[in-house]
Amino acid sequence: MYESDDSLISIIRDNYNILQSLGSFGISLGFGDKTVREVCETQGVDTYTFLAVVNLTINGYRNPDDIDRLSVQTLLQYLKASHEYYLDFQLPFIRRELVDALDEKDNLARLILKLYDDYAHTIRSHMQYEERMVFPYVESLLMNEIKTGYDIDTFSKHHGQVDHKLKELKNIIIKYLPSDGLHNNQLSATLYDIYNNEEWLTQHALVEDEIFIPVVRHMESKLRKDDVSLKISNMIRQNSSSEELSDREKDVIISLVQGMSNKEIADHLCISINTVITHRRNIARKLQIHSPAGLTIYAIVNKLVDISSVKL
Numbered sequence: 001m002y003e004s005d006d007s008l009i010s011i012i013r014d015n016y017n018i019l020q021s022l023g024s025f026g027i028s029l030g031f032g033d034k035t036v037r038e039v040c041e042t043q044g045v046d047t048y049t050f051l052a053v054v055n056l057t058i059n060g061y062r063n064p065d066d067i068d069r070l071s072v073q074t075l076l077q078y079l080k081a082s083h084e085y086y087l088d089f090q091l092p093f094i095r096r097e098l099v100d101a102l103d104e105k106d107n108l109a110r111l112i113l114k115l116y117d118d119y120a121h122t123i124r125s126h127m128q129y130e131e132r133m134v135f136p137y138v139e140s141l142l143m144n145e146i147k148t149g150y151d152i153d154t155f156s157k158h159h160g161q162v163d164h165k166l167k168e169l170k171n172i173i174i175k176y177l178p179s180d181g182l183h184n185n186q187l188s189a190t191l192y193d194i195y196n197n198e199e200w201l202t203q204h205a206l207v208e209d210e211i212f213i214p215v216v217r218h219m220e221s222k223l224r225k226d227d228v229s230l231k232i233s234n235m236i237r238q239n240s241s242s243e244e245l246s247d248r249e250k251d252v253i254i255s256l257v258q259g260m261s262n263k264e265i266a267d268h269l270c271i272s273i274n275t276v277i278t279h280r281r282n283i284a285r286k287l288q289i290h291s292p293a294g295l296t297i298y299a300i301v302n303k304l305v306d307i308s309s310v311k312l
Helices: 006-015 015-025 036-040 047-059 064-069 072-101 107-142 154-159 164-176 181-241 247-257 262-269 275-286 294-299
Strands: none
Touching: 006 015, 006 036, 006 275, 015 047, 015 072, 015 181, 036 047, 036 107, 047 064, 064 181, 072 107, 072 181, 072 262, 107 154, 107 164, 107 181, 164 181, 181 294, 247 262, 247 294, 262 275, 275 294
């Protein structure tokens, strides 16, 4: 497992395929023998999140307890840049390679190009959905806004591998496409890029499934708890700012909590039953509490009664 004090160039020597990840994190080359921490801090990248992605994609290591230490902003930057690289460079690049390696007069060659275009359309639609729906949703969570009608599980349920067409394309080229020596070399080079592309997509999906989605789900959970706490605080604040209870109304609450009926309260306080009912209406209006259990909690919290004297 790679750590923050390892030199970044040693990680690249071990695993050259992380070069694309560096670009997605916004890390430029030319960092000499600096450690991972030094490079990340210099280039404004969260070190812990960078290492989490590197260790997952290279070693399959994932620490489920690190969720609070991961930077959602860094993950968003990484995923957005990965999409940009794939849609704007990788997809057009492989298509150009196929065009150069294939004889477009051949029906099978045209079919392969059509299959690739269908695959590219599927990938583009999938990534554009994330950019249109998922990323803005996560950005709203970062601003402590909870949008109703959508959550990360909605995305997770429909998120899966979308590269089956690429595998089909690869198999057709290997099994069925005849070519001369030059075209064979070009096709072999293209196949090599397709295999690398397939591995890259697998790693991209792994980062989303194992890091991004769990982190966003954790954010949602925290915000919902905070939202509930805020609502409770607002309710308490509203109650405290409303009309204050009279001493007689407090006496009525104490009697109710002790389990007395309206008649028993009237006899105990030497008032009429109608007056007891009026007090109860006023109490409900002022506190917005209508249940005996709610009044009991109110009485305990506001020290009108001692909890030891309440029958639970």
